[in-house]
Amino acid sequence: MSQATAAAAHRPLPREPEPGTRRLNTAKAIQEAIASQMAADPSVFVMGEDVGAYGGIFSSTTGLLERFGPERVLDTPISESAFIGLGIGAAVEGMRPVVELMFVDFFGVCMDQIYNHMAKIHYESGGHVRVPMVLMTAVGGGYSDGAQHSQTLWGTFAHLPGMKVVVPSNPYDAKGLMTAAIRSDDPVVYMFHKGVMGLAWMAKNQRSIGAVPEGDYVVPIGKARVAREGADVSIVTLSLSVHHSLDVAEKLAPEGISVEVLDLRSLVPLDRGAVIATAAKTGRVIVVDEDYRSFGLSGEIAATITEHDPSLLKSFSRVCVPDVPIPYARELEYAVLPTSARIEAAVRKAVAA
Amino acid sequence: MTVQSTEVASGLTTEGRQELLRRMILMRTFEEAVLRDYHADKSPGFDIGAGLIPGEMHLSAGQEPVAAGVCAHLETRDALTATHRPHHLAIGKGMNLRSLAGEIFGRETGLGHGRGGHMHLFDPATHFSCSGIVAEGFPSALGQAFAFQRAGSRNVAVAVAGEGAANAGPFHESLNLAALWKLPVVFVIEDNDWGISVARAASTSVPSNAVRAVGYGIPGLRVEDNDVEAVHAAAGAAVARARAGQGPSLIEVHTLRLWGHFEGDAQGYRPELAQVPDRDPIPAYEKRLRDAGALGDEELEEMKASALTQVADAVEHAKAAPTPNPDEARKYVFVEGRIS
Numbered sequence: 234m235s236q237a238t239a240a241a242a243h244r245p246l247p248r249e250p251e252p253g254t255r256r257l258n259t260a261k262a263i264q265e266a267i268a269s270q271m272a273a274d275p276s277v278f279v280m281g282e283d284v285g286a287y288g289g290i291f292s293s294t295t296g297l298l299e300r301f302g303p304e305r306v307l308d309t310p311i312s313e314s315a316f317i318g319l320g321i322g323a324a325v326e327g328m329r330p331v332v333e334l335m336f337v338d339f340f341g342v343c344m345d346q347i348y349n350h351m352a353k354i355h356y357e358s359g360g361h362v363r364v365p366m367v368l369m370t371a372v373g374g375g376y377s378d379g380a381q382h383s384q385t386l387w388g389t390f391a392h393l394p395g396m397k398v399v400v401p402s403n404p405y406d407a408k409g410l411m412t413a414a415i416r417s418d419d420p421v422v423y424m425f426h427k428g429v430m431g432l433a434w435m436a437k438n439q440r441s442i443g444a445v446p447e448g449d450y451v452v453p454i455g456k457a458r459v460a461r462e463g464a465d466v467s468i469v470t471l472s473l474s475v476h477h478s479l480d481v482a483e484k485l486a487p488e489g490i491s492v493e494v495l496d497l498r499s500l501v502p503l504d505r506g507a508v509i510a511t512a513a514k515t516g517r518v519i520v521v522d523e524d525y526r527s528f529g530l531s532g533e534i535a536a537t538i539t540e541h542d543p544s545l546l547k548s549f550s551r552v553c554v555p556d557v558p559i560p561y562a563r564e565l566e567y568a569v570l571p572t573s574a575r576i577e578a579a580v581r582k583a584v585a586a
Numbered sequence: 587m588t589v590q591s592t593e594v595a596s597g598l599t600t601e602g603r604q605e606l607l608r609r610m611i612l613m614r615t616f617e618e619a620v621l622r623d624y625h626a627d628k629s630p631g632f633d634i635g636a637g638l639i640p641g642e643m644h645l646s647a648g649q650e651p652v653a654a655g656v657c658a659h660l661e662t663r664d665a666l667t668a669t670h671r672p673h674h675l676a677i678g679k680g681m682n683l684r685s686l687a688g689e690i691f692g693r694e695t696g697l698g699h700g701r702g703g704h705m706h707l708f709d710p711a712t713h714f715s716c717s718g719i720v721a722e723g724f725p726s727a728l729g730q731a732f733a734f735q736r737a738g739s740r741n742v743a744v745a746v747a748g749e750g751a752a753n754a755g756p757f758h759e760s761l762n763l764a765a766l767w768k769l770p771v772v773f774v775i776e777d778n779d780w781g782i783s784v785a786r787a788a789s790t791s792v793p794s795n796a797v798r799a800v801g802y803g804i805p806g807l808r809v810e811d812n813d814v815e816a817v818h819a820a821a822g823a824a825v826a827r828a829r830a831g832q833g834p835s836l837i838e839v840h841t842l843r844l845w846g847h848f849e850g851d852a853q854g855y856r857p858e859l860a861q862v863p864d865r866d867p868i869p870a871y872e873k874r875l876r877d878a879g880a881l882g883d884e885e886l887e888e889m890k891a892s893a894l895t896q897v898a899d900a901v902e903h904a905k906a907a908p909t910p911n912p913d914e915a916r917k918y919v920f921v922e923g924r925i926s
Contacts, residue, residue, distance in 0.1 A: 241720040265811070288765060304736075309763070310759070310763060310766065311761035312762065312763055314722070314755060314756040314759050314760075315724075315728060315756060315759035315762070315763045316724055316725075316763065317723045317725065318722070318724070318726045318728065318729060318756065318760075318886060319725055319726070319728040319729040319732055319763065321725070321726045321729055322665075322726035322727060322728055322729020322731070322732065322743070323729035323730070323733045323736075324729070324732065325715070325726065325729065325730065326733030326734070327733065328729075328732075328733050328736070330729075338753075342755075344754075345719055345722050346722065346725055346756075348718070349718075349719055349722065350717065350719075350722060350726060353706075354715075355920070355921065356698075356701055356918045356919055357698050357701055357702035357706040357708060358697070358698050358701075358702065358703065358706075358918075359696070359697065359698035359699035359701050359708075359918055360625070360699070360917070360918040360921075361697070361708060361709075361710055362708045362710060362715075363921055367700055377655060380865035386687050394919055395919055397920070405737070416900070417919050417921075418921040421921045439915050453698020463846070485797050491905075496831070497898075579717075
C-alpha cells in the first residue's frame with residue numbers, strides 16, 4: 234500500500250449524526266433540507282418551473298410555498314436561461330438561490346448560463362465574486378420517458394470546471410448534501426435520480442425510504458461512503474445504481490462472494506482516495522454508471538486508479554449505458570440501463586477471472 | 587418612440603455637460619492607449635496571441651455617448667453588465683483604471699488576477715461585470731435587480747448589449763421575466779449597425795428594438811443619433827422609473843463603432859467606412875459645447891491632459907506589475923477555506 238493509499242484509508246470519517254429511527258423518502262428529505270435552510274437564512278429562495286403550488290414535478294419542493302409564500306418560492310416562465318441567470322445574478326449579490334432545472338435533459342436550452350457563467354465567474358474574477366447557488370435537477374431513466382427525459386448526464390457537468398456536482402443515493406445523504414450545497418459558497422449542481430425519490434407514482438427501490446435525523450446536519454461534499462464492506466470485488470457507483478449494487482451484493486453473499494460497494498456521493502470533488510483505497514483492498518473494480526459509457530465517469534475511475542498505481546488492478550470492467558440514446562420501449566430501455574442482472578454478471582465474471 | 591437630439595431639453599448644467607465630455611475623453615484616451623500597446627509588438631505580421639496584450643481585443647471607440655450618458659445616472663451600488671466590448675462602460679461606471687489595465691495586460695494586479703481578460707471583467711467595487719457571450723449578460727442582470735428589489739433598496743441593474751444580442755433568446759426571455767416581475771432593470775441596446783460583419787438590416791426584422799420592448803409591456807425608446815445628451819435624457823427617465831419601482835425600460839441608441847469588430851478586422855464588408863471618422867461623437871460634442879459657450883480651450887486642454895495622465899499611470903502600472911504565478915493557475919476554481 235502506498236503512502237497516499239494509507240493516508241486515504243486512515244482518513245477520519247466525517248462526523249455525521251446517527252440516522253435515528255424516523256423514516257422519510259428522499260423527496261421529503263430534500264424538502265426538509267431546503268425548508269430548514271430557508272428558515273435559517275432569509276437569503277435562501279427557491280425558483281423554477283412548477284416549484285410552487287405543484288411542489289416540484291418530482292416533489293423536491295412540496296410544502297415550501299405553503300410555508301414560505303410566493304415571495305420565496307417562485308414559479309417561473311418556461312425560460313431556463315432567464316431564470317437560471319437570474320439565480321446567478323441574485324447569488325452574485327449575496328442571495329442563496331436554489332434553482333430547479335426540471336429535467337437535466339433540458340440543459341441544452343440554458344447551458345451557457347450554467348457553464349459559462351455560473352461555473353466560471355468566480356475564477357474569471359480572480360476569486361472576487363462568489364456564486365453561492367444550487368442548481369438542482371432530476372436525472373435518470375427506467376420509466377419509458379424516452380431519450381429526452383431519461384438521461385443522467387452528470388459526467389457532462391463534472392467535466393466542465395467550476396461547479397460541484399452532487400448525486401445523493403438515499404434520504405440521509407439527500408438531506409445532508411442539500412444542506413451542504415445551500416451553505417456552500419460555490420455553485421453546486423445537485424442531481425437527484427427520480428428512482429431514489431421514493432415517489433408513489435414510479436418504481437422505487439426500498440432504500441429510497443430510510444432513516445433521516447430531524448435536526449440539521451451536513452454530509453460533506455467530496456467524501457464517498459462505503460455503503461457495504463467487502464473483500465473480493467469493488468463496485469464504484471452512485472445514485473440509483475448504489476441500490477442495485479447493494480441488492481446484488483446481498484444476493485451473492487450466501488455464495489461466498491464478498492462485494493464492496495462505494496457510493497461516490499459527489500463527482501466534483503471526486504473522492505479519489507476512497508476509490509484508490511477500495512481498489513487496493515479488492516483489486517477488482519467494477520464501475521456502475523447510468524451515464525453514457527464513453528468519455529465519462531467510468532473512464533475517469535479507471536484513470537484515477539492506474540495513474541496512482543497500475544498494479545493495483547487485477548480486473549476492471551464497467552456497467553454503463555452503451556452510448557445510445559435512452560430508448561422508449563421497456564424491453565429496450567432495460568437492455569441499456571445498468572440493471573441488477575448486468576451488475577451481477579459483471580461481478581461473477583470479475584471473481585471468476 | 588424615437589428621439590432626435592434637437593428634441594431633447596437636456597436639463598444639464600454647464601458642469602454636467604462638461605463632465606459628460608470629460609468622461610468620454612477619458613474612455614477614448616484609454617482605448618487609444620490600449621490600441622497602441624496592442625499593436626506595437628504584433629507587427630510586422632499580425633499575431634493575435636503575441637505581445638504585451640494578448641488575445642482578441644474589442645474596442646468601443648465611437649460608443650462613448652452610451653456609456654457616459656447612461657452611467658451619469660448610476661450610483662456605485664447600481665449594477666452594470668456589459669458585453670465583450672466593455673471598456674467604455676467600465677470606465678463610465680468608475681472602475682479603477684489600474685485594475686482595468688492590469689487585467690487587460692494579464693497581470694496579477696488586474697481585476698481577476700489575469701484570469702478574466704478584457705472580455706471578462708468583474709469588479710465588486712463598482713458592481714461591474716461583463717460576458718463574452720452575446721446576450722447572456724441579460725439574465726444575470728435580472729438577478730441583480732431581483733436582489734435589489736428584495737432588499738428594498740432603490741438600486742437598479744443595467745444590462746448593455748449590442749443590437750445583435752436582441753436576436754438571441756436570452757434577450758426575449760429576460761424582457762418577459764423583467765416585465766412580469768417588475769424588476770428594476772434598464773436594458774440598453776447599442777446599435778452600431780454591425781454584428782461583426784453582418785449588417786443590422788440583414789439580421790434584424792424590425793427597424794427598432796424599442797418596438798420589441800413594447801411587445802413585452804416594457805417602455806421602449808430609440809435614440810436615433812449618437813448624442814450623449816439624448817442618451818443622458820433617456821437613461822435618466824429609465825433609471826428613475828426603475829428606482830421608483832415601476833419596472834424595466836429599454837433604450838436603444840443608434841451609435842457608431844469607429845473601429846473594427848476586433849483589432850485586426852480589415853472591415854472589407856463595410857462600405858461606409860470612409861465617412862465614419864467624420865461622425866466621431868467626441869469632436870462633435872466638443873463643438874456643440876463650444877458653440878454654446880459651455881467650453882473653452884483651456885478647459886478642453888485640461889480634460890485631455892488629465893485623461894492622458896490617468897491613462898499613462900494605469901498603463902505604466904500594468905506594465906510594471908508582476909505576471910501571475912503559473913503555479914497558481916488552478917487557484918480560484920472554488921472558494922477557498924470552505925469544506926462543503
